[in-house]
Amino acid sequence: MSTSREAITQLAYMIGQPTHFAVFKKKPEDFCVTEDLGFELSGEGEHHCFQIRKIGLTTQQVVRELAKIAEVKEHDVGYAGLKDRMGVCVQWFSVYQPHKSDIDTSSLASSALEIVQSTRNSRKIRRGSHRRNEFTIRLRDIDQQAQTDLNRRLQRIAVDGVPNYFGEQRFGRQNGNVEMAQRLFAGTLKLRKGFKRSMLLSAARSYVFNELLSHRVRTGQWNRYLKGDVMNLAGTESVFVPESWDETLEGRLQSADIHPTGALWGSGDLRSGDDAMALELTVAQKHQELCDGLEQAGLKQARRSLRLMVEDVAWEMLDKELVVRFALPPGAYATSVLREVCGLKEAIDE
Numbered sequence: 644m645s646t647s648r649e650a651i652t653q654l655a656y657m658i659g660q661p662t663h664f665a666v667f668k669k670k671p672e673d674f675c676v677t678e679d680l681g682f683e684l685s686g687e688g689e690h691h692c693f694q695i696r697k698i699g700l701t702t703q704q705v706v707r708e709l710a711k712i713a714e715v716k717e718h719d720v721g722y723a724g725l726k727d728r729m730g731v732c733v734q735w736f737s738v739y740q741p742h743k744s745d746i747d748t749s750s751l752a753s754s755a756l757e758i759v760q761s762t763r764n765s766r767k768i769r770r771g772s773h774r775r776n777e778f779t780i781r782l783r784d785i786d787q788q789a790q791t792d793l794n795r796r797l798q799r800i801a802v803d804g805v806p807n808y809f810g811e812q813r814f815g816r817q818n819g820n821v822e823m824a825q826r827l828f829a830g831t832l833k834l835r836k837g838f839k840r841s842m843l844l845s846a847a848r849s850y851v852f853n854e855l856l857s858h859r860v861r862t863g864q865w866n867r868y869l870k871g872d873v874m875n876l877a878g879t880e881s882v883f884v885p886e887s888w889d890e891t892l893e894g895r896l897q898s899a900d901i902h903p904t905g906a907l908w909g910s911g912d913l914r915s916g917d918d919a920m921a922l923e924l925t926v927a928q929k930h931q932e933l934c935d936g937l938e939q940a941g942l943k944q945a946r947r948s949l950r951l952m953v954e955d956v957a958w959e960m961l962d963k964e965l966v967v968r969f970a971l972p973p974g975a976y977a978t979s980v981l982r983e984v985c986g987l988k989e990a991i992d993e
Contacts, residue, residue, distance in 0.1 A: 644982075649672075651808070651811045651853075651978070651982060652805070652982070653811070654806075654808060654856075654857040654860070655806075655857045655860035655861040655867075656982070657799075657803070657805055657860060657983055658796055658983055659681055659703060660986075661792070661796070661982075661983070661986050662792075662986075663785065663786060663789035663793065664785075664985055664986040664987070664988055665782035665783060665784060665785045665965065665986070665988065666782065666784040667780075667782060667981070667987040667988060667989045668730065671729055671731055672731050672762075672781075673730075673781040673782075673783070674727060674729065674730035674780055674977075675730060675731045675732075675778065675779040675780070676726060676727065676729070676730060676731075676732050676733070676776050676777065676778050676977070677732075677776070677777050678714065678723060678726070678735060678773050678776055678777075679732060679774045679777055680768075680772060680773045680774060680775060681721065681775065681852045684762050684763070684764040685764050685765045686762050686763055686922065687763050687764075687765065688763050688764050688891050688925075689739060689740065689741040689765065690738065690739055690740070690763060690764045690765070690766065690767055690768070691704075691713075691737065691738045691743075691745075691746055691761065691763055692735060692736065692737045692746070692760050692761060692762050692763060692764050692816075693709070693735070693736050693737075694733065694735050694758070694759040694761070695734060695736060695756060695757065695758055695759065696731065696733045696757045696759055697726070697731075697755060697756050697757075698730070698731055698755050699728060699729065699755050700728060700755050701725070701734075702722055702725045702726050702734065702754060703838060705722075705723075706720045706722065706736070708751060708756070709738055709746075710738075710753065711914075712748065712750060713740060713743075713746050715740070717885060719739040720736060720737070720738050721736065721737040721740060721767035721768040721769055722734060722735065722736050722770070722777055723735060723769070723770060723771065723772050723900075723973070724771065724773060724776070724973055724974075726776075726804075731865050732891075733759065735798045736768065736912070737764060737766075737767050740826025744822065748761075771973045771974065773972075773973055774972075774973075775970045775971060775972050776970065776971050776973075777955075777968075777969075777970045778967075778968065778969055778970065778971070778977050779896050779966065779967075779968050780966070780968075780977065780981065781965070781966050782964065782965045782966075782967070782981075782984075782985065782987075783963065783964050784963055784964075784981060784988075785963050785985070787962075787963065789985065790960050793960070793965060793984060794960070796983060796984050796985075796986060797956065797958050797967065800864060800956060800983060800984070801953065803866065804866070804899065804950050804951050804952040804953055805812055805950075805951050805953060805979055805980050806857075806860050806865050806949065806950070806983075807856065807948050807949055807950055807951035807975065807979065808856060808857075808950070808976065808979040808982075809849035809850075809852060809853055810977070811978055812976065812978070813845060813846055813976075814846050814849070815842075820843055820846035821846050821847055821850050821933075823843050824843040824844065824845075824847035824933065825847075825932060826847070827843055828839070828932060828933070828935070828939070828940075829932075841931050844937065844940055844942060847933045847936065848907055848909070848933075848937055848942065851906075851908050851927065851930050851933055851934060851937075852905055852906070852907055852908075852947060853976065855905045855923060856905055857925045858922065859903075859905070859922070859949060861888075864903075865903070865949045865950060866896075866902070866949070866950045867896075867903070868888055868896060868903060869903065869919045869922070870918040870919065871915050871917030871918050871919035871920050871921075872884075872904070872915060873904045873914045873919070873946055874902065874903060874904065875902045875903075875904045875947075875948040876900070877900050878972070882904055882914070882946050884989045889934075898953050902950040903919075903949045903950065904946040904947060904948055904949060905923065905946070905947055905949050906944065906945075906946065907942075907944070907947050908933070908934045908937050908938075908942070908944070909937050909941075909942035909943040910937075910938040910942065910943055910944065911943050912944065913944060914944070914946065934949065947974075951978055951979065951980075953969045953970075954969060955968065956968070956969045957969070965984075967981075967984070
C-alpha cells in the first residue's frame with residue numbers, strides 16, 4: 644500500500660506537480676502553529692482553560708493527561724482542533740471543573756509540554772470554534788535554482804488559494820486509516836464508538852471527497868461554477884443552491900466571496916443537481932463500499948468548500964531554505980498548501 648504522502652501526491656495539482664523538493668520537519672521548530680481562538684475567554688465559569696505549547700505530543704495525548712490530573716473523563720476536556728504531533732503547536736484546552744477552584748498542573752511541566760497561560764470560561768472549547776491557525780514553516784535543503792519556481796507558486800497561492808484537500812495526516816501511516824475503515828465496514832474490525840472509530844470514518848469520508856476534488860482540479864472546475872453546484876459563503880458553514888447563475892454570482896465567485904462545494908458523503912439526498920450531482924454520484928459509485936459504510940454508520944450528507952483561500956501569505960528565501968507564513972481556517976491543512984509549492988521529504992517520522 645502507498646504511504647499517505649504518496650497517495651496525496653497522486654491527487655491533481657492546481658499549478659502542476661512540483662519538480663523541486665524540500666526537507667520538511669527536519670526539526671520540530673521547523674513547523675510552528677498557533678491557534679487563534681478569535682474570541683475572548685470570559686475569565687470566569689465552570690471550565691478551566693489552558694493555553695498549552697506542545698512538542699512531540701498529539702492533541703489527544705494532552706487531552707488524556709489533562710483528564711488524568713483533573714480526575715475527569717476525557718469528554719470533559721475540550722479543544723478547538725487537532726494539531727500535529729511533530730511541531731511546536733500552541734492551542735487551547737478547557738477542562739470542566741465546576742467544583743474546584745484550581746487544577747494542579749505541576750506534574751505536566753516538561754520539555755514537551757508547557758502551560759503558557761490559564762483562565763476560566765463559561766463554555767467548553769469545542770471543535771472548530773476557533774477563528775484560524777497561524778503557521779510558520781521552514782523548508783530546508785532547497786536547490787537554489789528552485790527559487791524562481793517557488794516564488795511563482797507562492798504568488799499564485801496568495802491570489803487564487805489552493806484546492807481544499809484533506810491533508811495526509813487524516814489518513815494515517817501507510818494510508819492505513821482508509822484500509823481500517825474498509826475492514827470496519829466489512830465487519831472484520833470491531834470498534835466501539837469513540838475517537839479511533841470517528842477518525843476512521845473521517846478518513847473514509849475525506850478520501851472520497853479528495854477523489855472528487857481531484858477530478859475537478861484536473862478538469863479546471865475546482866474554482867469555477869459547475870451547473871448544479873452548491874455554493875459556500877466564505878468564512879461560514881452556510882451553503883446555498885443558486886436558482887440560476889448570473890454575473891453577480893460570478894463576480895462573487897471571482898472575488899472569493901463564495902466557493903463551489905463537494906459532497907462529504909453520508910445518508911440523505913445530495914443537495915447538488917445537474918452536472919455537479921452527476922459527477923458526485925460517479926465518484927460515489929467508484930467508491931461504493933466506503934460510501935455505503937458511511938451511510939450505514941449514520942453520517943449525514945454535508946458539504947465542504949472545494950477552494951481554500953490562504954490568508955496573510957508571506958515568505959522569505961534564505962540560503963537553501965524557505966520560511967513561509969500563512970493562516971488557515973478550521974478544518975484546513977497546511978500540507979495542502981505546501982504540496983502546491985514543492986515536494987516534501989519528511990525528516991521526522993510523523
